[in-house]
Amino acid sequence: MSATPELRHLRAFVTVAEELSFSRAARRLHIAQQALSSQIRQMEKGLEVQLFQRTTRKVELTQAGRTLLAHALPILKSFDIACEQTRRAYSGEIGQLSIAYTPTVAAEALPKLMLEMHRQHPDVSMRACEMWQAESVAAVDEGRFDIGFARCPKIRGDLECVSIREEPLGIVLGSAHPLASTDIVRVADLADETLTIWPRSLSPGFYDRVVEALRAHRFDGPIHEFENLGSGVLFSDTAARVKVAECRAFSVAFPRQYESLPPGYVWRALEPAPTVPLHMFWKRAGGATVSKLVAVARHVSRRELWMAPEPRGDDGSLVAAPGTGTKGALRALPDA
Known part of the structure; x- marks a missing residue:
């Protein structure tokens, strides 16, 4: 009864087929030549075929070997791509982001953030949906959206929140x-x-x-x-x-x-001109792709000089911003 080769056997076979030399293939794979020969014999035994014609002077592919090579190359290439894409997804370089935003954010801030995100991470697709502030907070808190942008949101649950812009009204x-x-x-x-x-x-x-x-x-x-x-x-x-x-x-x-x-x-x-902060908020366990957008938002905020200096009293202490009840806690933009 035939057996399906393992991926390591397939890679060893392709290397020998490309080199047409067991010694050179073994050096390329960083294994002993005896171990490589053993893997090829196991593969031939499992498939019940002969893949190579071996003599003391040369190694040649059989017809069965040439057929397997034609199929093995795209299989290994596809597997390598899958591994690379998996690593990139884990690091946040590829993936999908769902963004909840309130109406006043669409005029300028959100387009700039999404444009910069696309420039830095072109393989991350984004879906943005307009909604009211209360709904946007609930959508992110409940996991229906990855990240939200709103003015002075009433944060709840397990959410991180930071101000990225102070804008005069x-x-x-x-x-x-x-x-x-x-x-x-x-x-x-x-x-x-x-x-x-x-x-x-x-x-x-x-x-x-x-x-x-x-x-x-x-x-x-x-x-x-x-x-x-x-x-x-x-x-x-x-x-x-x-x-x-x-x-x-x-x-x-x-x-x-x-x-x-x-x-x-x-x-x-x-x-006097009242300033209203724009906040972004996301779940603490938001994942690598969310972290990429957070980093982009910080970058754009600094580049565009969006943050006004924090208000301080005569003694230098932070002054609570109207409507927040906090002394600068959400106004400062932390370093990445």
């Missing part, structure tokens, strides 16, 4: 609004205006950060939450859009978020 006004005549609007001048913003239940961390920052500078107006959620931006909600256009409300936005506003709307900077 501005406002969107109707172009006929009295405050639209200046390039910079003082927060105090918004004291009695209506703020229109997405529901707190969907993005509690961002909502709290924005409202607390405005309240800290005398804003005391009513808050209107979006009714039509759409993609989470102002112009997906008809009621909010009309309120702003008619100068009955204002909304908040980052500089790049509304670079091309439709007629009737303007973006204005705030004084």
Whole structure:
């Protein structure tokens, strides 16, 4: 009864077939010639064929040997590729990443991160899905997504979280609004205006950060939450859009978020300008591919100078950022 050769036998056979010399093949394989001859005999016995014609002067392949060589070469090549791909997958050089992100991240930050990730690791495929902050945290915590990007997320479970960007927040006004005549609007001048913003239940961390920052500078107006959620931006909600256009409300936005506003709307900077951090978060046991994206995000953050200096008091101590309850814990970008 014939037996299937082991992979080591197949590699030994191919080496002898390529060298047509047992002594040279043994040196190439770093084994004794006697051990190599024994492996070939075992292979011939198991297959019940003769693979080589041996004389004292030369070694030649038989027809059976030539047939086996034609099949053995692609088998060994495929196995070597499989081993290399396995090592690369383990190190995070290849694989798949699923990314959860909130609406305001799509304007600039996420495209830059994904572009750099593709440049450094072209064999990692990425799938990105927009969702609200609360949902994105749950998606990563439950393992449905590998990594998330959101503003001031309320972190839970076994998640790592780090800030990669501090971005100033501005406002969107109707172009006929009295405050639209200046390039910079003082927060105090918004004291009695209506703020229109997405529901707190969907993005509690961002909502709290924005409202607390405005309240800290005398804003005391009513808050209107979006009714039509759409993609989470102002112009997906008809009621909010009309309120702003008619100068009955204002909304908040980052500089790049509304670079091309439709007629009737303007973006204005705030004084003082509240900064809102962008965080990335992932499970502690996220794997090598996640670690690659984390490293890329750190690299892009430093290259683009995304991080503002941490706020410090007169005595040099860290000052708690509004809405976080922590003194710089999520603001600093740790070294890789």
